[in-house]
Amino acid sequence: MIPLEHYLYISAALFSLGVFGVLTRRNAVNVLMSIELIFNSANINLVAFSRFVEGALGGQVFALLVIVIAACEAAVALAIVMSLYRVVKHVNLDDAAELKG
Amino acid sequence: MSDALQSLSRFIPELILMGALAVVIVADLITQRRPLKSSTDLLNGITLVGLFAALVTSWQALGTVEAQSLFASMLADDGLLGVFRPIFCLTSIVVLLLGMRSKELEGVRLGEMLALLLTVTAALMWMAGSVNLVMIYLSLETVSVASYLMVGYLSSDRLSNEASLKYILFGAVSTGAMLFGLSLLYGMTGTLDLYGVRAALAEGAFGPGLLFVLILIAAGIGFKIAAAPFHFWCPDVYTGAPTPVTAFLSVGPKAAGFAVLIRFFYLGMAEPAGGGALAPVGGADWQMLLMMLAVITMTLGNVAALLQTNVKRLLAYSSIAHAGTMLMAACVLSVEGVQAIAAYLAIYLFMNLGAFAVVILAHRVTGSFEIDSYAGFWKRSPLLTVAMGIFLFSLMGIPPFAGFLAKWYVFAAVINAGLGWLAVIGVLNAAVAAFYYVKVLRVMVIDQETGPTPALAFSRLDLALLVLLVVPNVLGLLFWGSLDRVTEYSQTLLELG
Numbered sequence: 001m002i003p004l005e006h007y008l009y010i011s012a013a014l015f016s017l018g019v020f021g022v023l024t025r026r027n028a029v030n031v032l033m034s035i036e037l038i039f040n041s042a043n044i045n046l047v048a049f050s051r052f053v054e055g056a057l058g059g060q061v062f063a064l065l066v067i068v069i070a071a072c073e074a075a076v077a078l079a080i081v082m083s084l085y086r087v088v089k090h091v092n093l094d095d096a097a098e099l100k101g
Numbered sequence: 102m103s104d105a106l107q108s109l110s111r112f113i114p115e116l117i118l119m120g121a122l123a124v125v126i127v128a129d130l131i132t133q134r135r136p137l138k139s140s141t142d143l144l145n146g147i148t149l150v151g152l153f154a155a156l157v158t159s160w161q162a163l164g165t166v167e168a169q170s171l172f173a174s175m176l177a178d179d180g181l182l183g184v185f186r187p188i189f190c191l192t193s194i195v196v197l198l199l200g201m202r203s204k205e206l207e208g209v210r211l212g213e214m215l216a217l218l219l220t221v222t223a224a225l226m227w228m229a230g231s232v233n234l235v236m237i238y239l240s241l242e243t244v245s246v247a248s249y250l251m252v253g254y255l256s257s258d259r260l261s262n263e264a265s266l267k268y269i270l271f272g273a274v275s276t277g278a279m280l281f282g283l284s285l286l287y288g289m290t291g292t293l294d295l296y297g298v299r300a301a302l303a304e305g306a307f308g309p310g311l312l313f314v315l316i317l318i319a320a321g322i323g324f325k326i327a328a329a330p331f332h333f334w335c336p337d338v339y340t341g342a343p344t345p346v347t348a349f350l351s352v353g354p355k356a357a358g359f360a361v362l363i364r365f366f367y368l369g370m371a372e373p374a375g376g377g378a379l380a381p382v383g384g385a386d387w388q389m390l391l392m393m394l395a396v397i398t399m400t401l402g403n404v405a406a407l408l409q410t411n412v413k414r415l416l417a418y419s420s421i422a423h424a425g426t427m428l429m430a431a432c433v434l435s436v437e438g439v440q441a442i443a444a445y446l447a448i449y450l451f452m453n454l455g456a457f458a459v460v461i462l463a464h465r466v467t468g469s470f471e472i473d474s475y476a477g478f479w480k481r482s483p484l485l486t487v488a489m490g491i492f493l494f495s496l497m498g499i500p501p502f503a504g505f506l507a508k509w510y511v512f513a514a515v516i517n518a519g520l521g522w523l524a525v526i527g528v529l530n531a532a533v534a535a536f537y538y539v540k541v542l543r544v545m546v547i548d549q550e551t552g553p554t555p556a557l558a559f560s561r562l563d564l565a566l567l568v569l570l571v572v573p574n575v576l577g578l579l580f581w582g583s584l585d586r587v588t589e590y591s592q593t594l595l596e597l598g
Contacts (some may be wrong), residue, residue: 008288010283011173011284015281022270022274028266028270031270032270032273035270035273035274035277036280038273038277038278038280039277041281042277042280042281045281045285045287045288046284046287048288049284049287049288053286053287053288054291054292058292059284059293061235062234062235062284062287062293065235066238069238069239073245073246073269073273076246076249077249077269077270077273077574078268079247080253081266083253083260083262083265085256086256087257087258087259087262088259088262093270
């Protein structure tokens with residue numbers, strides 16, 4: 001059987017990749033994909049802990065709810081990206097800098 | 102099953118809001134072809150009635166019944182939720198009235214905005230009541246997603262869109278970090294229930310690992326209350342969003358964020374140590390973490406506000422500074438700190454929304470949010486200038502205005518807890534804050550406008566709104582006793598468990 005540690009290594013790696021992507025990518029859609037990695041790293045944690053630590057379904061239910069919320073958030077984020085694209089014709093975060101100071 | 106039914110009877114304000122939400126959505130569809138004005142009036146009316154009914158029921162529930170956990174220990178209906186519910190309802194009512202007078206929202210169909218406002222108001226109540234990690238995350242995300250949409254409501258406006266995109270990217274990353282922290286906390290304790298978390302943490306020393314988890318979770322909560330260093334979205338979003346939405350964000354989600362902060366740290370991370378005081382569990386010194394956040398937040402907010410020329414940006418940094426002041430009270434680790442935060446938020450609601458009301462009314466005539474455009478306001482409208490003066494002096498914390506009372510509560514709690522050095526930093530910050538608030542007043546009273554200066558005319562609704570917001574600020578000190586009584590209810594925070 002695969003021990004708990006392996007799940008945690010994977011989720012830590014995914015989380016770091018997600019944060020790295022958020023910090024380095026300049027395209028809004030790429031940033032959104034990196035954010036999905038962060039959410040899914042937490043999901044792996046939740047399911048693994050629910051199996052190995054709690055021994056009940058709490059974590060798995062939490063993970064399901066996270067998936068739902070992540071889908072909502074992605075839908076809203078893409079709608080906003082589309083709406084911004086209609087106005088400025090690009091989705092580059094460096095150029096979305098009208099607001100600053 | 103009977104638990105769920107029983108819980109519903111303690112859930113009336115939320116149910117009213119949900120009902121109003123359904124009616125608003127349907128009414129919006131039905132009146133789609135009617136002229137904009139009549140449709141908007143109808144929808145505003147329905148929303149106002151719903152919010153007002155929720156305010157009345159939550160006011161009646163305040164402190165009359167004992168604490169009880171709802172829906173299989175997902176929510177707790179206790180003094181803390183009781184104090185926060187009317188704050189949320191009042192905020193939404195004032196924001197709705199501001200929305201009616203905002204030039205930015207004129208000629209826009211408001212049905213969806215009102216539906217979002219009702220959703221957020223109910224979700225704020227869930228946030229303030231949640232005692233389960235799942236519920237904390239779920240309610241926080243409900244508030245976030247709905248506020249992203251409210252910020253980006255003017256879909257053809259470049260600034261509104263840009264603000265919304267920045268908001269959602271920052272928000273998703275912070276709540277993602279918080280979620281990762283929650284999952285690790287779940288792994289450490291094996292339970293999602295806050296009381297269970299506390300029991301599990303009390304049994305062992307987790308040390309630096311727990312502190313790392315708490316920093317991740319503080320990112321999510323810090324994002325909601327706009328605490329530095331998780332505040333980067335705040336000035337941009339406040340500037341780009343329609344002003345009534347900005348006013349809402351500066352009070353509603355911030356208050357709910359503090360409710361979650363109190364619940365998470367005071368219930369889940371600490372145990373009673375006698376005499377109303379608390380002691381951290383699990384071997385992580387999160388009091389130090391909160392103190393650092395408070396000092397950074399206050400100082401950064403106040404210093405950055407000195408440099409602003411746009412009034413919405415200035416109020417954004419000012420709201421960051423106020424979050425820092427309230428964070429100071431959160432470091433106290435006793436019921437007194439909770440009372441101070443509750444009292445501060447109740448007063449902050451009126452002074453901050455008041456300042457935004459003046460900004461919205463001024464924007465109707467000047468069409469600008471630059472501070473320079475306020476020149477000559479003393480001649481054009483003494484009434485508006487005096488109102489702004491009262492709100493700003495209240496925000497400064499100068500007696501006899503209510504803001505002084507708010508600051509008094511916080512500093513008394515901090516000093517009683519033996520954190521004198523923190524209080525000193527707080528007082529220095531309050532002195533810095535006076536500079537930028539007075540700067541706005543100086544422009545209004547002393548600076549002369551170069552062009553023609555027609556007198557400003559206000560409708561009766563504007564005057565009513567200003568009076569509604571000015572009165573609590575002026576008479577604040579008279580309500581000392583009743584405020585004391587309201588904050589007493591928050592003592593029941595620790596009753597369950």
